[in-house]
Amino acid sequence: MSLYIALPILMLAAVVQSAWLERLTVMGGRPDLVLVLVVAWALIRGLDEGVLWGFVGGLCCDLLSGGPLGVWTTALTLAAFLAGQPWVHTLGPTSIRLALMAVVGTLAAHVVILGLLSLRGYPVSLHWALRTVIGPAALLNFILSPFAFRFLVWFHQRSLRQSRLGL
Amino acid sequence: MTRQGRSWLPYVLLALAILLLALSEAGTLGPVVNLTSYIFAPLERGVAGFVRVVGELSQTVREVRELQQQIESYQSENAALRVENIRLQEQYVAENQQLRLLLNFSEENPTYALVGANVVERGCEVYPCAEVIGVDNNPYLRYFIINTGSRDGVAVGMPAVTGGAVFAGRVARVSRQQTFVQLVNDPDSQTAAMLQGSRVSGIVEGRPDGSLVMTQILPDEIVEEGEIVITSGLGGLLPKGLVIGQVESVSYQEASLFQEAIIRPALDLRRVEVLLIITDFPRSTSPAPLEEP
Numbered sequence: 119m120s121l122y123i124a125l126p127i128l129m130l131a132a133v134v135q136s137a138w139l140e141r142l143t144v145m146g147g148r149p150d151l152v153l154v155l156v157v158a159w160a161l162i163r164g165l166d167e168g169v170l171w172g173f174v175g176g177l178c179c180d181l182l183s184g185g186p187l188g189v190w191t192t193a194l195t196l197a198a199f200l201a202g203q204p205w206v207h208t209l210g211p212t213s214i215r216l217a218l219m220a221v222v223g224t225l226a227a228h229v230v231i232l233g234l235l236s237l238r239g240y241p242v243s244l245h246w247a248l249r250t251v252i253g254p255a256a257l258l259n260f261i262l263s264p265f266a267f268r269f270l271v272w273f274h275q276r277s278l279r280q281s282r283l284g285l
Numbered sequence: 286m287t288r289q290g291r292s293w294l295p296y297v298l299l300a301l302a303i304l305l306l307a308l309s310e311a312g313t314l315g316p317v318v319n320l321t322s323y324i325f326a327p328l329e330r331g332v333a334g335f336v337r338v339v340g341e342l343s344q345t346v347r348e349v350r351e352l353q354q355q356i357e358s359y360q361s362e363n364a365a366l367r368v369e370n371i372r373l374q375e376q377y378v379a380e381n382q383q384l385r386l387l388l389n390f391s392e393e394n395p396t397y398a399l400v401g402a403n404v405v406e407r408g409c410e411v412y413p414c415a416e417v418i419g420v421d422n423n424p425y426l427r428y429f430i431i432n433t434g435s436r437d438g439v440a441v442g443m444p445a446v447t448g449g450a451v452f453a454g455r456v457a458r459v460s461r462q463q464t465f466v467q468l469v470n471d472p473d474s475q476t477a478a479m480l481q482g483s484r485v486s487g488i489v490e491g492r493p494d495g496s497l498v499m500t501q502i503l504p505d506e507i508v509e510e511g512e513i514v515i516t517s518g519l520g521g522l523l524p525k526g527l528v529i530g531q532v533e534s535v536s537y538q539e540a541s542l543f544q545e546a547i548i549r550p551a552l553d554l555r556r557v558e559v560l561l562i563i564t565d566f567p568r569s570t571s572p573a574p575l576e577e578p
Contacts, residue, residue: 129328136419136430137333148424169295173302180305181321182329183421184428184457184465187314188306195302199295228424234306235425241472242425243493250494251424 123273124159124171131155132178147254150224151266152179154259156194157201157223158267161215162274165202172198186238193230197223213264220263224256322434322460329463330432333418364448368551371513371528372450374481417558418463427471427495429454431560434462438564444523445560451551452476452516452527453560464562468554469529470495477519478529480512489514489529489548497530497548504544508535514548521568 131151139149152175160168176191183190200206201219209215228251236242308314419430433439445453445466454474457467467474470491478499479486487502499514512532518525530548537544 129324130332132422133325133329133332133419136422137329138336140420140422140424152422166292166294169298173298176302177305179422181318181325182419182430183423183426184467184471185421185423185426186306187309187318188302188304190422191305192299192302195295195299199299202295231423231425238310239473240425241493246494247425255424 121170121174123277124174127273128152128155128171128175128178132175132182135179136182144258145254146250147252147258149258149262150227150255151262152176152190153194153197153223153227154220154262154266155270156198157219158216158263158270160198160201161206161212161219161267162270165199165204168198168202169195172196185235189231189234192234193227196230197227200226212267216263216267217260220259221256224259225252228252228255318458319460322462326432326434326460326462329418329430333416361448364552368448368450368528371481371515372526374513417560421465425472425493427454427468427474427491427554428457429466429468429557429560431464431466431562432462433562434464435459436461439464439562440564442522444527444563444566446527446563447557447560448552450527452523452529453552453554453557455523456562466560466562470497470550470554476523476529477517478514479517480508480532481515482512483507483509486517486519487543487546497550499532499546499548500543502544502546504537504542506544508532508544508546510534514546524563524566 135149135151139151142148156168156172156175159171172194173191176194179190179194180187201223206215206219209218228247232242232244232247305314416432417429418432421428421430429445431445439456439459441456441459443456445455447453452469454466454468454471456464458465468491469476469489472491472493474491476489477486478489483506485502485506485508487499489497489499492498502508510532514529514532516523516525516527516529528551530550533547533549535544535546
């Protein structure tokens with residue numbers, strides 16, 4: 119079930135991010151819809167499914183980027199790896215965990231992207247990135263995360279119902 | 286696939302992601318990426334179209350819209366005229382100045398045997414408009430995704446222009462249905478350029494924050510603020526005379542070998558919606574050897 123819904127949702131999210139959200143810059147930054155979905159799914163379904171979504175979502179983002187293939191895949195897989203860790207569930211109520219992981223996941227993913235681009239020889243300015251890309255993106259992802267979470271919880275409950283019915 | 290109750294899947298996927306990076310660096314994933322464009326290109330076109338329709342619907346007040354359109358048309362007309370003016374200056378004034386200098390040189394040196402070389406005529410075979418359907422998903426890179434591809438004759442390295450003769454960037458990756466254009470302000474972009482008035486040459490580079498800088502300007506060159514920066518055509522990869530921007534400020538530190546100039550782009554590239562890909566243009570050729578009389 120997870121991969122059946124992951125593919126269309128993440129593909130559409132990557133396309134919406136490229137065709138629409140990339141133009142909606144707020145304070146210089148823009149939301150990472152795919153990242154938010156991946157982190158939310160990792161919180162709902164745990165490490166394995168979260169990482170699978172991270173891998174697929176990252177691949178979709180990479181295919182809509184002119185940069186080297188694998189940058190987004192590595193970043194989102196790692197963000198999901200972080201969000202899916204069992205100790206995250208000890209951090210308090212769901213809303214706190216979600217907010218925390220949206221911010222931490224954004225930071226982790228962007229640091230990985232910058233690191234990989236820097237390794238490939240791209241000029242990288244960490245100070246500028248923190249101020250104008252990562253900071254606003256973390257804030258926007260934090261705002262976006264409850265909506266993404268509610269949407270995915272609906273899918274999660276639907277898949278649970280189907281598995282109980284043996285579908 | 287577990288190890289003492291712990292799953293291997295996350296580690297396998299992490300390793301796969303890093304393997305993808307390595308394969309991408311080796312350039313072996315081209316055909317796979319091309320295949321995926323069959324899925325993504327129509328989807329992106331559809332979403333881009335939907336977004337456009339929704340955007341148009343949101344402008345409910347008709348008078349405001351009409352006024353906005355009028356302002357936009359005046360602005361675009363103004364921008365087109367400015368670009369045309371720069372282009373004509375480049376074509377005639379600068380050429381005239383160069384020919385005068387050559388004439389002076391021949392008059393001052395009557396004993397020299399000189400071979401005249403024609404300035405190659407500007408012009409290009411331009412492919413019909415390509416619509417920008419998406420922007421790079423990576424916030425640190427500046428690429429446009431456009432709705433033309435190799436089926437339309439687009440190939441890697443071809444220049445993209447917009448707003449008349451404003452240089453937007455170069456084709457970096459092309460599949461059958463869509464093309465990735467690396468913008469002139471991408472951090473990895475380098476363009477051979479020169480100043481229109483003083484003919485000072487240098488390299489225009491993109492910076493991580495999206496600004497443009499002209500580097501490799503020799504320290505003894507005089508660079509005036511406000512000078513127009515155009516492509517120099519060096520190397521034959523780009524046509525000469527495409528407008529890049531205007532010099533905003535110049536800096537020179539004693540320790541460095543070259544001067545640097547901050548360039549104000551001719552257009553706000555974030556707002557570009559339509560691009561033209563120049564599929565062919567006349568490249569300057571070396572003069573033919575002298576024939577014995």
